[in-house]
Amino acid sequence: MRFHSPAIQYFHAVRRTGSIRAAARVLNVASSAVSRQILKLEQEVGSPLFERNARGLTLTTVGEMLARHVMNVLQDLDRFRSDVASLSGNWRGSISIACIESLTESVLPELIASHRGRARRVSFTLEVKGSADVLEALSRGEADIGIAMALRHPPDLRQVALKRFRLGAVVAREHPLARRKTVTLEQCLAFPVINALPELSIYHLLQPLIAQLSETPEPAIQANSIDLMRELAARGVGVAFQTQLGIGRLSRDSQLVFLPLDNAGSPVWSDLGIYVRAERTLPAYTESFLQELVRELGERERRENAAYPQTS
């Protein structure tokens, strides 16, 4: 089903790999063929699409415009293909998800397992990144669905849903704070804390609050892995900070306790956004999974806010 000019796919491959020869290797054709198609494209557009650097190619402004168009075409072609396939009962396809680490502990595994139980023919590609990288992967067409902290998103992305979860302290069951219902930041800083490094968005949520405090907390542990921070907290090393999304299993085993943060009487929110490329219609199977994802996150948001009502 290749009824689009080879130039389109060649251009797409060159953009992704950043090199004509690398693209040729991926495409299993001679590099000269790729080079010629790119030259032909540039001649027809009437403007160079790449800047020829010594080490590979970089998109020009016009090139980026064409990249957008080509991405729209290829993604819509995918949708068309899946539409045709689902017509003959072949409900199959592949969904690529880019998300931040908070989702990996319980939300995504459970959701995908349940979805695969119903639709075996849908395969998944999962990539864990920082929030900014999630949005960029989405923009570059390397993922279908993105889940990230709700930063300001570029206009080529569409925010499908926005869910807010309470940020809280995570401590071991035996920790002195474990009996409280909520904690303030000051109370936490009396103990060793496990801080997030700046590459995690938790850092940017907490830093302004810490800066407001008079005393500077003693440095304890800094890490860039939510998973690692959680395991450290479980072993009583200190107080970690995250949303309840990431501690489902350990919390069930009663090893960890989640204590919502109380910042001068008001909760500290962590906003999670679900994103999709704006200029795109999703294949039916992707749209279906997306709906489940939104529903599940909404359900968790509701449950947590019921468990820890704002007036506490």
Place this chain on the structure above:
Amino acid sequence: MRFHSPAIQYFHAVRRTGSIRAAARVLNVASSAVSRQILKLEQEVGSPLFERNARGLTLTTVGEMLARHVMNVLQDLDRFRSDVASLSGNWRGSISIACIESLTESVLPELIASHRGRARRVSFTLEVKGSADVLEALSRGEADIGIAMALRHPPDLRQVALKRFRLGAVVAREHPLARRKTVTLEQCLAFPVINALPELSIYHLLQPLIAQLSETPEPAIQANSIDLMRELAARGVGVAFQTQLGIGRLSRDSQLVFLPLDNAGSPVWSDLGIYVRAERTLPAYTESFLQELVRELGERERRENAAYPQTS
């Protein structure tokens, strides 16, 4: 700038014309070439795209899916082209509008004249149709912007804006009703009325109200042209019904009087929708005009509702 496989454009032409030979004439190629490209497409999709009837071709279900994809591709290609052109200062393009008759008297002419004054390189194609036909032309990709009565629109269209205007009676200056501020339907029916035929949406707005009345009005004049009905009213033939949108000029000359309809104390609304194909990003110059259109209609809506406040 033809970097898409000829099959795409051939398919598009065949879908529009409904015949291979007609498409070949439009494309200035031999019919055999078109036939072969269609056959090749069907082979690669693995399913027939057209039903070969004795008199031309009709899309199959798969064919309609491909038509959607091809429309997305070609419309997005247009946007890309205009993006590139506007980069080098060539702000040019063409906007195709399908709208109902109410807009032709004053809204569209003024808006287009003013827009052309600023952007000479943008050309317009205007087609006046019934509301249902406006939506269909939009779905079929034959228009960029559609203005129609706000019916239930198909999911492949996006309602950019919804403006409501009061339906009213239109009478000549000398008409006995002309001194009133508002009128009821019964008051109008005491005089000869100029009815809309069912192909006009005004018919469907008024018919339910007329049906509620005890007496059946005597038939006077029925017409399917808003323009004609207005001119008849101006000559004192009877009472016509429409929104104030269509009587700008004659009203300024004080030949016509607009009397908002009062139906048991509440106004009769005529909802006007502005539509665009959903799976599409508009070229910058089209988007720009669309914004002006929405703003202008919003302005008129505001002005009229101020002139005839609901509590009258």
Place this chain on the structure above:
DNA sequence: ATAGCCGTTGCCGAAACGGCATCAACCTGT
């Protein structure tokens, strides 16, 4: 039956495509 339109097919020349070998330009490590 005839004339006209329809889509399809065989044939052939023209254009486009891809592979191979080669070139000049550039970066990198010594």
Place this chain on the structure above:
DNA sequence: ACAGGTTGATGCCGTTTCGGCAACGGCTAT
């Protein structure tokens, strides 16, 4: 400064694809 590797571009040539012409069979309306 030099050699080795990598980059994209180009000339040559066989293969594939495309498009025009003419003819064929199927269908409709007169």
